Every structure is written in C-alpha cells, then in structure tokens.
Amino acid sequence: MRNKMFEIVEEPISVESLIEKVEDRNAGAITTFIGTVREITGEKKTVYLEYQAYKPMAEKMLAQIGKEINQKWSDTKVAITHRIGSLDISEIAVVIAVSSPHRKPAYQANEYAIERIKQIVPIWKKEQWEEGEAWIGDQLENVRYRTGKPDVKDEDHD
Amino acid sequence: MRNKMFEIVEEPISVESLIEKVEDRNAGAITTFIGTVREITGEKKTVYLEYQAYKPMAEKMLAQIGKEINQKWSDTKVAITHRIGSLDISEIAVVIAVSSPHRKPAYQANEYAIERIKQIVPIWKKEQWEEGEAWIGDQLENVRYRTGKPDVKDEDHD
Amino acid sequence: MIEVFLFAQLQEEVGKDKVLLDIKEITVKEIKHQLQSQFDLSQIEASMVAVNEAYALEDDIIRSGDTVAIIPPVSGG
Amino acid sequence: MIEVFLFAQLQEEVGKDKVLLDIKEITVKEIKHQLQSQFDLSQIEASMVAVNEAYALEDDIIRSGDTVAIIPPVSGG
Incomplete structure (x- = not known):
C-alpha cells in the first residue's frame, strides 16, 4: 500500500515517503505541508487531539x-x-506533498489542498483541553455545503 | 553543526533534519520547499547541474x-x-522549512524565502546540457540590485 | 433497510456509530428530520448528508440498501 | 592589498577564483572599471560588488585589507 496517493492512516506519517510519491524527473519544486498538533490555541492549552474519519x-x-x-x-x-x-x-x-516543474504551482496547489481538506473531507477532530473536551467543527464557518465542487464560490454557505 | 539554521553544504540534504530544526510545540503548520534538479527546461535536456557559492x-x-x-x-x-x-x-x-502556529504565514514565508534566495544569495548554477554548458544568471531579470533590503520594490532594477 | 453512519458529536449524542432505519425510500431532507426527532441531535441542521459516499442534495432520494452518512461540519487538517 | 573573489562565468574568464590588486583605496565603481579593462570581463556591468561579505554601493570605498567579491546575477534555488 506504499503507493496509495491519498490515504487515511492510523500510524505516524513519514514525510519522506510522501515526498517520494510525488518525485519526478521533471519536477523542479516539491512543496510539503505538515499539519501538526499545536499546544496553545487562543487561551486554551490542548493536551491531545482525537481525529475521526469516515474513512x-x-x-x-x-x-x-x-x-x-x-x-x-x-x-x-x-x-x-x-x-x-x-x-x-x-x-x-x-501531510500534503505536491511536485511541479515550477515553484509557483507547487505552492498554490499545496495551499489549495489544505483549504479543500477543511471544506469537503469528512474528518473531525476533538480537542482535549486541560478543562474539558469538544468536537471542533465549522472552522471555516461553512454551515452547509452541498457539493465537492472545485470552485469554493459556487458552494452554498447559507 | 546539525543545528545551523542557515547552511551551505556539499552533501545531500535531509528534508527530515530541516523539519526537525523548525519543530515547535506551538507550531500548527510546517511548510517545506524542496528545489530539485529538473531534466527538461524549455527544449533543453539537462544532464546535471553544478552549483557554486560564495559560501x-x-x-x-x-x-x-x-x-x-x-x-x-x-x-x-x-x-x-x-x-x-x-x-x-x-x-x-x-530545502526551506518554515514553522508557524498557523498555515497562512507558513506558506507565505516559505515562498518569500525562495524568492529572496533568487535575489540576494550569492549562489550560481551552471547547466550542463547534452550540447553544451552555461552559467545561468539573471533568472529574475534583475540586472543589478544594490542591497539586501526586505522590500523588493525598494531595489534598483536599472 | 438504510444504514446511517454517525460521526463526532452526533455519534456521542446517539451513543452509537450507526443506526438502521427500516425505510424503503426517503429524501435527504426527510431523513434529517426523522433522525432529528428520533434522537434530538444538536447539529443535524448544520450537517451534510452523504449517500453512498458522495455528498447529496436535500431533495435526493435515498433507497433501501443505500449507505447514508451524516456529516457534521468537518475539521480535518 | 585587496583580495578580489570571482565566481561563475567571471571566474572562468579570468581563469582563477581570486586576484590580488595592489591598491590602497578605490571606489566600487573604479574597481569594476579596473577589472573590466584588465581582464575583459563579460558581466562586470551586470554584477554587484560585495565588500567584506556585504553588498556595497557604487561610491563605497574599498581599502587595502578589505575582501571584495564580484557577484554576477545569482541563480540559486
């Protein structure tokens, strides 16, 4: 399964293995985005996170x-x-890895990917703070969205 | 020397080691840019590159x-x-690695770094093609630039 | 029979990760109302519905044998 | 004595990576002219000059003991 380009896993992720998946003789640029668990958000101190997915x-x-x-x-x-x-x-x-012959698309496509993940991918996180816990939703203030369309502006935010 | 944040080296670069250098309990995002040697540029086929620096x-x-x-x-x-x-x-x-509590600055700062490298860092590459070789300069059409100032627009492009 | 998967907050409210509804045919809008009244769910209005692993519209029809998932606002990344 | 480092194309044109100039004091502009006439360099006008590892302006003064580098347009990354 090392060559699945899009995966939900339960074990630690190897950044190197993602980079290998996108390597190409005609790539001049590879960008990676690594989302990590941050301790402090606002005034709250996170102890750990729990992620759940509709895999x-x-x-x-x-x-x-x-x-x-x-x-x-x-x-x-x-x-x-x-x-x-x-x-x-x-x-x-x-981890998101994008390769491209040129650097601009590698940055743009990578950032597009993380924004889209936060819109359409059924994954949820539960924050465990020192004083409680909660499932986090609606970070983007998308109350609803109908489709997985590429153009965010086409989506229904009502 | 593993902890030098800014380095010119002659051996292969480990992406993981750069990521480790920027890890932080308050980082929620780490971006990396990996510049690789591309085979085809326009109609020319590169055989290898030679980089030189004023170290x-x-x-x-x-x-x-x-x-x-x-x-x-x-x-x-x-x-x-x-x-x-x-x-x-x-x-x-x-390899450029940037960590930040939030993703936007991690992308922006990373892209800023590669643009600045191409402006002010004394490193030159020589392309070795199948039919010849040449030192590459002036990719950004900066004929001259006076200072290493942060604001590109302040620079002298005459 | 329609299998309905629940996630995150909704899963905790219902106390299980799926429920089975003995229904032949129902719209997306109707299934949301039905789950709402049956389980008193906090987030159903803010949730999307996926039918057979694709986002569905309010008027789409769900049939016996379909797999449904209630997708509260996502927070991956 | 002023030590002048050369790189890339300029280094190949001169045939070595540094030259020593027996000069007490000279401006950046003047040292470029002097190197240009001495070695017939292709890129000197397009080059920056660094004095003691910092970019210098055309009218800055270079003194004996300073380390100078001629920096043709860079192409790292």
Whole structure:
C-alpha cells in the first residue's frame, strides 16, 4: 500500500515517503505541508487531539482534491495522507506533498489542498483541553455545503 | 553543526533534519520547499547541474532572509540549506522549512524565502546540457540590485 | 433497510456509530428530520448528508440498501 | 592589498577564483572599471560588488585589507 496517493492512516506519517510519491524527473519544486498538533490555541492549552474519519469517503474526497489540482495546475503530482486516532502535541496529523516543474504551482496547489481538506473531507477532530473536551467543527464557518465542487464560490454557505 | 539554521553544504540534504530544526510545540503548520534538479527546461535536456557559492556571504544572506521573515511573520521559525557542487537530475538543491502556529504565514514565508534566495544569495548554477554548458544568471531579470533590503520594490532594477 | 453512519458529536449524542432505519425510500431532507426527532441531535441542521459516499442534495432520494452518512461540519487538517 | 573573489562565468574568464590588486583605496565603481579593462570581463556591468561579505554601493570605498567579491546575477534555488 506504499503507493496509495491519498490515504487515511492510523500510524505516524513519514514525510519522506510522501515526498517520494510525488518525485519526478521533471519536477523542479516539491512543496510539503505538515499539519501538526499545536499546544496553545487562543487561551486554551490542548493536551491531545482525537481525529475521526469516515474513512472510505475521506479517501475519495482526498483523491477528488488531487484531481481538481491536476486540472487547475498541469504537470503536478499530489499525495495526501491524513492520520486519525489520538495525537499528542507536535505529532503530524496531515501531510500534503505536491511536485511541479515550477515553484509557483507547487505552492498554490499545496495551499489549495489544505483549504479543500477543511471544506469537503469528512474528518473531525476533538480537542482535549486541560478543562474539558469538544468536537471542533465549522472552522471555516461553512454551515452547509452541498457539493465537492472545485470552485469554493459556487458552494452554498447559507 | 546539525543545528545551523542557515547552511551551505556539499552533501545531500535531509528534508527530515530541516523539519526537525523548525519543530515547535506551538507550531500548527510546517511548510517545506524542496528545489530539485529538473531534466527538461524549455527544449533543453539537462544532464546535471553544478552549483557554486560564495559560501560565507551566502550563509549570511540566508540568515538575513530568516531575520526578514521573523520580522514580517511573528512566531515563525525558519531553516534553509542549499547544496553546492555537482547535482544529478532529481537531486535536492535547496530545502526551506518554515514553522508557524498557523498555515497562512507558513506558506507565505516559505515562498518569500525562495524568492529572496533568487535575489540576494550569492549562489550560481551552471547547466550542463547534452550540447553544451552555461552559467545561468539573471533568472529574475534583475540586472543589478544594490542591497539586501526586505522590500523588493525598494531595489534598483536599472 | 438504510444504514446511517454517525460521526463526532452526533455519534456521542446517539451513543452509537450507526443506526438502521427500516425505510424503503426517503429524501435527504426527510431523513434529517426523522433522525432529528428520533434522537434530538444538536447539529443535524448544520450537517451534510452523504449517500453512498458522495455528498447529496436535500431533495435526493435515498433507497433501501443505500449507505447514508451524516456529516457534521468537518475539521480535518 | 585587496583580495578580489570571482565566481561563475567571471571566474572562468579570468581563469582563477581570486586576484590580488595592489591598491590602497578605490571606489566600487573604479574597481569594476579596473577589472573590466584588465581582464575583459563579460558581466562586470551586470554584477554587484560585495565588500567584506556585504553588498556595497557604487561610491563605497574599498581599502587595502578589505575582501571584495564580484557577484554576477545569482541563480540559486
């Protein structure tokens, strides 16, 4: 399974393995985004995070994001792995790797991927603070959204 | 020397080691940029690249870019390593790692770093093609530039 | 029979990760109302519905044998 | 004595990576002219000059003992 480009896993993620998945003789640029568990958010101190996913659909949605990227930025290769389960401070929750012949698309496509993950991929996190816990939702203030369409502006935010 | 944040090296660069340099309990995002040797540029086929640096000044200029980033985006940590010598196709020439509590600054600061490297860091590459070789300069059409100032628009492009 | 998966807050409120509804045919809008009244869920209005692992519209029809998932606002990344 | 480092194309044109100039004091502009006429360099006008590892302006003064580098347009990354 080392070559699945879009994966939900329960074990720690190797950044190197994601980079290998997108390597290409015609890539001049590879960008990675590594989402880690941050200790302090606002005034709250996180002890650990718990991630849950609707796994088969989440992998489909990650693959869809990859397809959207290939359509928007030609000659890109994309790999995304998101981890679920219990994660401690500084542990890696998500890695996005994008390769491209040129650097601009590598940055743009990578940032597009994380924004889309936060819109359409069925993954949820529960914050465990020192004084309680809560499932986090609606970080983007998307109350509802109908489709997994590439254009965010087409979505229904009512 | 593992903890030098800004380095010119002659050996292969480990992406993981750069990531480790910027890890932080309050980082929620780490971005990396990996510049690799691309085989095809336009219609030319590169066989290998040769990088040369004015090493002490290049390391100072990398550190200056780090300082500029810390001023522009607070709470960021930056590490940059550039390799010199002879590099084959797909080998890594440069790695930039940036950590930040939030993702936007991590992307922006990383892209800022690569743009600044191409402006002010005394490193040159010579392309070895199948039919010849040449030192590459002036990729940004900066014929001249006076200072290492943070604001590109302040520079002298005449 | 329609299998309905629940996640996050909704899963905790219902106390299980899926429920089975003995229904032949129902719209997305109706299934949300039904779950709402049956379990008193906090987030159902803010949730999307996926049918067979694809996001569905309010008027889409769910049939016996379909797999449904209630997707509260996501927070991955 | 002023030590002048050369890189890339300039280094190949001169055939060595540094030259020593027996000069007490000279401006940046003047040292460029002097190197240009002495070695017939292709890129000196497009080059920056660094004095003691910092970029210098055309009118800055270089003194004996300073380390100078001629920096043709860079192409790292």
